[in-house]
Amino acid sequence: MALQCSYLPDVMCNFPAISDTIIREARKNIDDGFRSIVRAYGAVIDAVVQPLQWFLNDLEWLFTNTPWIIVLIVMMAIVYFASRNIKIVIGTAISMILIGVFGLWNDTMITLAMVTVCTLIAIVIGLPLGILMARSDRLQSIINPTLDVMQTMPSFVYLIPVVVIFGIGKVPGLIAVVIYAVPPMIRLTNLGIRLVDKEVLEAADAFGSSHSQKLFNVQIPLALPTIMAGINQTIMMSLAMVVVASMVGVGGLGKNTLQAINNQFFTVGFLNGFALVAIAIIFDRTSQAYGKRLQKHSEVVHG
Template identity: 80%
Template sequence: MASLCSMLPELLCKFPAIDDTTIRTARKTIDDGFKGFVRAYGNAIDSLVQPLQWFLNFLEGVFVNTPWIIILAAMVAVVYAGSRNMRITIGTALAMAAIGLVGLWNDTMITLAMVTVCTLISILIGIPIGIVMARSDRAQGIVNPILDVMQTMPSFVYLIPVVMIFGIGKVPGLIAVVIYAVPPMIRLTNLGIRLVDKEVLEAADAFGSSGWQKLKNVQMPLALPTIMAGINQTIMMSLAMVVVASMIGVGGLGRNVLQAINNQFFTVGFLNGFSLVAIAIIFDRTSQAFGRRLQKHSEVIHG
């Protein structure tokens, strides 16, 4: 290869990269502009997201300060109501009991509060955007590339702008988790609505349904199983991102895993990892079972 390059012009052997001075100047201009934006609007942005801090602190307080037996009973009741499966319900009770026995109950409650808030925010953001995408090919063409970037960007990269704007703390971690976890919610909402049978929509048109009535009474109910799959994926991605977000001040199990990595504590890392896996399995099995029930119900009504 060396002899071949020696025979060809330098332009063909060495990629014509932009010179370092131009790149440094461009980087400095962008970084300075972003820092200037943060200095100018940082306080306003902090005030805007303050309700998230209050809600997260409130939910953490409820989960951590409520007696464990009440939280466990509530979780078991929710899991049974969603899944109607005794194996999943008993497995939930045993897994949460095991987490409590190894002394990770409070950290698990903090993580549950974070995942709950992130999931709720992702649903509130994702469903409306998914509906807009489903109703407009142009909107889908604009949003899809953005979602591609959000899903392929390394998760650590999200932390840089978030920390620059908000600093270290729970809210920056929450925002980073939402950015990472919301794309499946948007995509599957869009997909679910687009997959609704055209004949059903034509029947709704024949009965004189407006666009809002079709969305509310036909498309959303039929798309609900797919939307539930989106919620499932959002929860899984939130749990995956919690460990990364612990680098900027998010507490709970993620922080313990990070400390275990830094100090090479195998047992601590394993126990906290087991707790995260247990929560993930509980959410996954419950939401999947609930989605299957919705699917059967939909088939009975519209089959």
């Protein structure tokens, strides 16, 4: 027979939670303290992020004001030299032409600029952190739980502190995307360097290589395929976060998708979703093909 709360002490039926008054007071103090810090250092924060705003604006201007045919040719050239696969190049051309035909070219260029900047920032942050983690087990044990939180936290939650600190605009959205997308870059850089064969490292030590020579001449080149996988995942997560980031002022395809959701415009949402999927596939296939080429080259050189 199941026990019922009517026959048990109240403390066994109702969890002894903290008083609502105490929680409200603590929440108010934390929020007020956070806002006071933002007000005190607002000018410094703005000055720090201003270069990001300039870089993003300049890249958007370049992408949107360059004739579409030049952008298309450059994209096809980059895809070819990275993948050396004519099928991927043809797929890229068809996808981008369809995006232009449906009137989504400018929005796609804005999204490309955002993803490009986010990926570059993620690489600049993730690569050194991954290298440091690979060199220190203690640092890895400290950073790993943080990465777990960053990857499991709902993406909408990132927008709250970012908006409080930076307000509404492109830079807050960019920072939220980077926070969401950088963990794979850190993890896979760490993994790639740790997977380098110890015998190769011992050979480098035997030749008298310094730590920096061993890192740049042996570990990073051998870890490049895994690092490329990290860049691939970072790009995919950046594209996935673009729609959420549109809630704080990021334009492009994400903004259109959000408007389509709010107004229940199925066709508009589908077309913008198709454009995002097309870009994701182009990046994914190209980076995967480049990673495989690096792996084959590595096997030939060190095989």
